[in-house]
Amino acid sequence: MNRNITPYILKRTADDTTPRKLSIDYAAALNPQQLAAVTAGDGPSLVIAGAGSGKTRTLVYRVAYLIDSGIDPSHILLLTFTRKSAQEMLDRAGELIGSRSERVCGGTFHSVANMLLRRYGRTIGVEPGFTILDRGDAEDLIALVRSQLGLNEKDKRFPRKGTIAEIFSKAENTLRSLDDILLEEFSHFADHLDALGQLQRGYQAAKRQRQLADYDDLLVLLRRLLTEDPHAQESISSLYRYILVDEYQDTNRLQADVIRKLASTHQNVTVVGDDSQSIYAFRGATFKNIMEFPALFPGATIYKLEENYRSTQPILNLANCIIEEAAEKYSKRLFTRKLDGPLPTLAEAAGENAQSRFVAQKILELREEGVPLGEVAVLFRSSFHSFDLEIELSRRGLPFVKRGGVKFIETAHVKDLLAHLRVVANPLDAVSWHRVLMLVEGVGPKKAQDLLASLVKSDAPYRVLRDVGGRSGQGLKNLAHTLESLAGSxxxxxxxxxxxxxxxYLPILKEQYDDYPKRTRDLDHLHTIAEGYAEVGQFLADLALEPPDGSAVDVEAPDRDDERMVLSTIHSAKGLEWQCVFVIWIVDGKFPSLYSFVADEDLEEERRLFYVAVTRAKRHLYLTYPINVFDKSSGMLLSKPTRFLDHVSPAMFEQLALIEEGGHSDWRRYRDDSY
Structure with a gap:
């Protein structure tokens, strides 16, 4: 049957070929470089974000842009290194785009791995109810397995459980063998290679049997899931169609491989980071990840953020010069609209104490000029480099808070050495005697108490020690000889x-601590501090009366009670900024450290660390170095400023030589073509 067919026209609706109307004026909110990165199309993107260039802002707007463009928020995965930073970014995205941002999956690598393993892990034998071990629990399980395997009874001292956990963790996170980690970083335990391999296998088996996972296992197991279960990999990768990663330069090999596998179905990966600020190799992070990203993700587009919103141009000129000598890098040149500002200052001091007095005096001057104490920071490569300065600041009534590193004066090895000096200075010091005695092999708490009772009553305490027999006899005789030789000199x-x-003490140190090579550096520095004291009594008194305790010093600043300046290791200062920054101890051999001279990659990491320190300053930057510093471990006299300034024009600095006049610290300006 024939019918007349009447056409009915369907009107064209907005589809994928019609640009979606965006709710935000991105061009008005971002600079051109940021805008290009934020509005990038599909495919892999590497955003090289120079210091102070608005990295977080770019990531936040990228999240907002994806949602604004019609991407389902639940298909976006934001990976960060702290839960706080993920939440802050999503909160800021919510302020831009509304509540839709709450559906974005954001968190740390480990929290995301935990969630995915509980959902998909059964195929590799991981039950949803597995228990996560914290570091203490993991160390206890290692100790249990070690005991079961009889490894506590070896003739040569076996590493302690904390050291073993550190070795295992390094191997997992760097995707390197236990042999490599042990021989390269813990060579003093190389004799235990086979036993540690046996222990590692036993530890892994114990976790599997009990459905336990330590912190590293979360990423190890997720990588295994994505490798061994193609269905799970496709499901997860299809779910998270857009992956954003913050601080990519701080990722380790394991994290980079997980990211690659998560993106297997789409390659929509945006990573943000700065190769010039890759400074966490000691944690397992690798500079190579950010350099090899284009090879790992072929066709990747590279965006560079070079406009700096933090520092003045004179400071950025110095930073650019420092990093342009890097052996391997993404070329970039930081610039700012803040063209005016004082030149960075390079100050040479006759010694460490002169350096400390200069810093303290200059801070007082800056304070009088209106720079708040809270806008002043002193940065250093190693925590103990601030030891002398802390005492000087306390004397001047300048309150501070210290960040990063262990409290120098409270480290066990520093307390051990000082205790020996204290019992010579005061044979009635029972607390120090107890500490000293407990370091002698064969002396336990009861024996120490019995000896103490005799020592404090005796006019000849060293004779008391020499008269002891038994297992501890020889050790106590050695102690008596050492202390007596000091007391009589x-x-x-x-x-x-x-x-x-x-x-x-050195043989005791090696026996007591697995990481004794690091601890000897602290003691070398204690020796340097001691060189500034004519009398042991004054040295010990200063440490007791004005101890550099690594936390807020209990000193009130006149009229500004809540203000405290910051002392910080450079590692702990990354991401922070201050109006005025001092970088101390930039003497070659200390920064970069002599230990970094052996391997090129270590020296390059030190260069990046110096770059991070310089780029923390907004307006005032002071670089200081003491001369005629004797390095005990190498036997060298150090007097030259860091080699990272060798190629920097002297015109970029105001150079100061600190001169003693009338018993006070003074300085005179000079310009020269050499340091």
Missing amino acids: ADLGTAEQVNHIYEY
């Missing part, structure tokens, strides 16, 4: 006495 200077104790 009034002509020995403070540094010589510290050195004398150091020679006695």
Whole structure:
């Protein structure tokens, strides 16, 4: 049957070919470089975000832009290194785009791995109810397995459980073998290679049997899931169609491989980071990840953020010069609209104490000029570099808070060495005697108490020690000989006495601590501090009366009670900024450290660390170095400023030589073509 067919026209609706109307004026909110990164199309993107260039702002707007463009928020995965930073970014995206941002999956690598393993892990034997071990629990399980395998009874001292956990963790996160980690970083335990391999296998088996996972396992197991279960990999990768990663330069090999597998179905990965600020190799992070991103994700587009919103151009000129000598890098040149500002200052001091007095005096001057104490920071490569300065600041009534590193004066090895000096200075010091005695092999708490009772009553305490027999006899005789030789040598200077104790204590240090190579550096620096004291009594008194305790010093600042300046390791200062920054101890051999001279990659990391320090300053930057510094471990006299300034024009600095006048610290300006 024939019918007349009447056409009915369907009107064209907005589809994928019609640009979606955006709710935000991105061009008005962002600079051209940021805008290009935020509005990038599909495919892999590497955003090289120079210091102070608005990295977080760019990521936040990228999240908002994806949602604004019609991407389902639940298909976006934001990976960060802290839960706080993920939440802050999503909150800021919510302020831009509304509540839709709440459906974005954001969190740390480990929290996301935990969620995915509980959902998909059964195919690799991971039950949803598995228990996560914290570091303490993991160490206890290692100790249990070690005991079960009889490894506590070896002739040579076996590593402690904390050290073993650190070795295992490094191997997992860097995707390197246990052999490589042990031989390269823990060579003093190389004799235990086979036993540690056996222990590692036993530890992994114990976790599997009990459905336990330590912190590293979360990423190890997720990588295994994505490798061994193609269905789970496709499901997860299809769910998270847009992956954004913050601080990509701080990722390790394991994290980079997980990202690659998560993106297997789409390659829509945007990573943001700065190769010039890759400074966490000691945690397992690798500079190579950000450099190899274009090879890992072929066709990646590279965006560069070079406009700096933090520092003045004179500071950025110096930063650019420092980093342009890097052996491997993404070329970029930081610039700012803040063209005016004082030149960075390079100050040479006759010694560490002169350096400390200059910093303290300059801070007082800046304060009078209106720079708040809270806008002042002193940065250093190693925590102990601020030891002398802390005492000087306390004397001047300048309150501070210290961040990063262990409290120098409270470290066990520093307390050990000082305790020996204290019992010589005061044979009635029962607390120090107890600490010293407990370091002697064969002396336990009860024996120490019994000896103490005799020592404090005796006119000849060293004879008491020499008369003891048994297992601890020889050790106590050695202690008596060391202390007696100090007590009878009034002509020995403070540094010589510290050195004398150091020679006695070094074998004990090696026996007591698995990481003794690092601890010897602290003791070398204690020796340097001691060189500034003519009398042991004054040295010990300063440490007791004005101890650099690594936290807020209990000193009130006149009229500004809540203000405290910041002392910080450079590692702890990354991401922060201050109006005025001092970088101390930039003497070559200390920064970069002599230990970094062996391997090129270590030296390059030190260069990046210096770059991070310089780029923390907004307006005032002071670089200081003491000269004629004797390095005990190498036997070298250090007097040259860091080699990272070798190629910097002297015109970029105001150079100061600190001169003593009338018993006070003064400085005179000079310009020269050499340092």
